[in-house]
Amino acid sequence: MKAEIIAVGTELLMGQIVNTNAQFLSRQCASLGIDVYFQTVVGDNMSRLQQALQIAKDRADLIICTGGLGPTQDDLTKEAVALFTGRALVMDPPALENIKRFFEQRGIPMVDSNLRQAQVIEGCHPLPNDTGLAAGVSLTDGGTHYLLLPGPPKELMPMFDNYAIPWLRSVMKDETPLFSRILKFAGIGESSLEHQILDMIEAQSDPTIAPYAKVGEVTLRITTKALTLEQAEEKIMPVVQELYNRLGKYIYAEEDVPLEKAVVRLLTEKNLTLSTAESCTGGLLSEMITSLSGSSAVFKGGVVSYSNALKHQLLQIPMDVLEGEGAPGAVSDVTAGLMAENVRKLTGADIAVSVTGVAGPTQSENKPVGLVYIGLAHKNGETFIEKLQLNGGREAIRYRSAKHVLYRLWRLLQKSGM
């Protein structure tokens, strides 16, 4: 089944709110095996709404509208679909009851405009609103299916999950469901990853392989249609296996989690503690780690040694390493190593990581923007130091540096000795 999502609301077109409803509905459709080919946003305007419905009807079997079910004059969605399908608006008695009860319970007089929220389209299957007042609509007209849902996410989500999904399953009863598997990669760029599996991407038909990237992470989604989970696994597993064969050392999770979560999980499993010494990332690395609830069990804390004075005072890096003719400098392998080792000793953590580099916009110590050194010190062995040359602006360099440290930490934690 092909679907189009139409979000109705001028506030979306003004950029006052972000269209999270489209994401929610798309994700739910994907998990039901419904293909969403277009999302549209249109304002609270009758003629443009009619236009959008006509375009959607020509290219989709299912039109899901969200928003515009409220009590005010500019809530037009039900009227628009009634007009579009040549049907009348009628009162839904249970919805009317729900609205009257709402006002009685609160002891406030009901404004007549609220009755609009109990209206539904003639011949439809009304959808109850357990968390608000506006009734939803599910309707099949001339071979096209319509779902009209409220705009507020707190009303939309339960209405979709509890009432729209059973209705969708009933109208889709002859279609095959969709299954997918996610693999998350770090330590490799999107284009380099794709290059290494280009033959697989080009040859794909079933299952399909879809890559997408954030800074420092790449996701692959492997998707197939099948009648049962077993049949789906049979088709998906050989692809997953081949991806592990080629790129296994970059796969840090089989679900959609950030790299820092995989790291915190491993630290927790292995009962190891971590501390950080950051220069150019300025706290970003510890911020990523502590953004996860539960990180306090493994993360001791760290030092943001932004100035050389603090590198010396707090981390005991000798001044003649940091400054002066012929000194390695603050951005160097020596400093990265000492930062990691000394913050580990200072905090008593099992593992410590460090970052020092030139985030830009201008060079520093006559070293180029994007030059970054990272260090990993741990209680069981030699300190690991790596030199990176990163591209991008200040923010990208900081972000990539932090993600790269997490990647090296994740690799270290894979080792059996740790």
Next chain:
Amino acid sequence: MKAEIIAVGTELLMGQIVNTNAQFLSRQCASLGIDVYFQTVVGDNMSRLQQALQIAKDRADLIICTGGLGPTQDDLTKEAVALFTGRALVMDPPALENIKRFFEQRGIPMVDSNLRQAQVIEGCHPLPNDTGLAAGVSLTDGGTHYLLLPGPPKELMPMFDNYAIPWLRSVMKDETPLFSRILKFAGIGESSLEHQILDMIEAQSDPTIAPYAKVGEVTLRITTKALTLEQAEEKIMPVVQELYNRLGKYIYAEEDVPLEKAVVRLLTEKNLTLSTAESCTGGLLSEMITSLSGSSAVFKGGVVSYSNALKHQLLQIPMDVLEGEGAPGAVSDVTAGLMAENVRKLTGADIAVSVTGVAGPTQSENKPVGLVYIGLAHKNGETFIEKLQLNGGREAIRYRSAKHVLYRLWRLLQKSGM
């Protein structure tokens, strides 16, 4: 001018990411006086992309595409618009140079597919990408204007602000220009701010007053159409004056800068240095400060004392303050004050700030989620301590805490003695 925004990417239709680009572009268009009547999302599919372009061309003067400029086979936007306008794809030499330099600097071989990112449409005005590799396109063809922009927000936003806006202004030169003034507020919530200027918002016609909020900051944009800057100022200034009369102590900037930027500027002007001691914010505060280039002149660094052990070892907070029966605990006014005072002494900074609190999801020390103490210590006076009870989830609490510290720091720096 009427615009349509087309976001290209199957990941949007699968619900894997939310379409924040449409919000950003809609908001920018609104501030330029461009009316957005439709937003569309289409997948990485040539025929559906052609369809979407045709529909947009029939109803808009300006088509803004975002996404699909990357190196991979499913990045089709430039090809699609070239086909749609009957133009060829050509290499943009500066973009090519940028890509080659990227790979040379990193010392990794360039995959040929990366060259695709240097392609632009024949006869267009290419838009440089300062934060990534894919060149953008601005083009006027047959009376329709096209902007092709990258999908990653970190590339899209600077390209739009620095290169697309000047181009848009040049193609809109015959329209009555729009002028706007921005005021940025901190230390006050959006609804409380709106409540205090409700009469102004309800009475507005020209200029218009549009509020929008991020966590910890509120922006008001005051906008009017006028033939000259002088005429615009005449209409805007009385509104700005009235806003200062009512809410002056919350206005930290007259341009769209984050609060941390206003703070770093004041520190720089007054030649003062800063350090931080963070517990519940876990590095977020120092990350916000160091995200600004130039912060290294005033920010010495700090300590992320996430565990009690580190509060004691690095910040010399006595253990009997932190733990034990009847002790104030890690989340207390005493600890917040000592964290600020001791990190200031440790680092030799002129001013130091601290945050300690319960970010959640569960309570700590039998104290409720959202309880946060902040401290400000400085060389010229008593330490300031404030207790906050914040709402929201873990992320919101951390973010609001950091922004509140910055607000108090900004207020302190306003004082003449500092």
